[in-house]
Amino acid sequence: MILDLERWIRGEFTEINTALEEIYFAEQAIVLSERSDVDDLTRRLVRDGETLIGRVAQRRELPAGPDARYELLGLVGFYLGACRRHEVEPDQARVAPLAMALSSSLGVAPRFSSAHQHIHNRAVDGAFYTFTTLDSERIFLTYNGLAVIAYRRAANALLSIPRLGVSNPLAAYHFADAVAALGDVLRHSRKLADELDRDRFFYNIRPYFKSHRVGSAEYRGANAGDFAAINAIDVLLGLCSPHDPFYQWVTTDKYPYVAPEDQRLLRSLVTTESLLDMMVRELEGPLSPSLRENAELFLEACRQHGAATVFHHNRLVLPFLAEPAADAPSRPDLTASGPPLEVVIETLARLRDLRAARPRPGLDTARPALDRVRELLER
Ligand code: HEM
Structure with a gap:
């Protein structure tokens, strides 16, 4: 289940973010809403992330190794960071408990930090975690x-x-x-x-x-x-x-x-x-x-x-x-x-x-x- 979330973050998540960024940039806007293409993309982002994170959360079981827990916190954190960036609100009740459990097991804030981008960013096939493909x-x-x-x-x-x-x-x-x-x-x-x-x-x-x-x-x-x-x-x-x-x-x-x-x-x-x-x-x-x-x-x-x-x-x-x-x-x-x-x-x-x-x-x-x-x- 964590692997499904990881695959999504490495794949479709970055594609949705990139598509949104290209729209904002073309329109010279920081963020846009009430446009059907933007709303479709953000709805997909919120829904798929909630589903995948919700499934991991429901199992109420965290990875044993601290590095694996820190990486998982990064995945949930990238999702929450992207929701904030596009100014859409995920269902906190489905997503936050996993971030909070990981945070208290590690003694860190329940969000992604820049360490998830530099010192703890595990690449697969030469590609490390990013928000976009820009x-x-x-x-x-x-x-x-x-x-x-x-x-x-x-x-x-x-x-x-x-x-x-x-x-x-x-x-x-x-x-x-x-x-x-x-x-x-x-x-x-x-x-x-x-x-x-x-x-x-x-x-x-x-x-x-x-x-x-x-x-x-x-x-x-x-x-x-x-x-x-x-x-x-x-x-x-x-x-x-x-x-x-x-x-x-x-x-x-x-x-x-x-x-x-x-x-x-x-x-x-x-x-x-x-x-x-x-x-x-x-x-x-x-x-x-x-x-x-x-x-x-x-x-x-x-x-x-x-x-x-x-x-x-x-x-x-x-x-x-x-x-x-x-x-x-x-x-x-x-x-x-x-x-x-x-x-x-x-x-x-x-x-x-x-x-x-x-x-x-x-x-x-x-x-x-x-x-x-x-x-x-x-x-
Ligand atoms: C476009 C590139 C960058 C920009 C615009 C930028 C901007 C900033 C800003 C605004 C802060 C204050 C924190 C805050 O947002 O409240 C900060 C902190 C910091 N940045 Fe950068 N930064 C950049 C690149 C880098 C790079 C490449 C490094 C090298 C590792 C770096 C190292 C730091 C450090 C160490 C701090 C924390 C303050 C401290 O403890 O010294 N930054 N940066």
């Missing part, structure tokens, strides 16, 4: 996925360093790996910015990520940043602090939306000492060649992390979201997460300035500590 969605998911994988590689490299110590010659390998991986984040983000069609992304892809209701509660939208590696990098590099109330809010808000294994990593960050603190402490003593090499690589990793976040803001968030939103007909739900767009942009700007250690009045960034590292190296 090229823009494939481009977005591919480069976003590659950037997330590169962030995870950087985080794994940095997480290996505390046990070695920052002056260990072996740590140079991990620092260099982190620098290369963060360079890859920027490279994939650039490809995304170059290849993604602005209007297609804004009108036909992003609307699937909106906030929506499951049962009686509303859950915030999915966003490309719902994975823990980026926070591990922030904290290990010492650019963000798990004791800063603003940053605590960022990570707490994210908690139910990351994959279960990422929750463990997020939790561990509260007690993680930063490599920056370790570096300053060691640099205040004798300067060995390996400590010098590692400190230079550490500073390079901070620069790369800053560059990727500045790129995200200036070349992805502003042109692909803020600018088209300014041109679009006014609607209250244009951002994925729910808060007004200006609030989302301001939060991201604050994160950007922390990550890039930019001097900014009223913001406590790592700039003075990074300058201290540089000073100690130039002794």
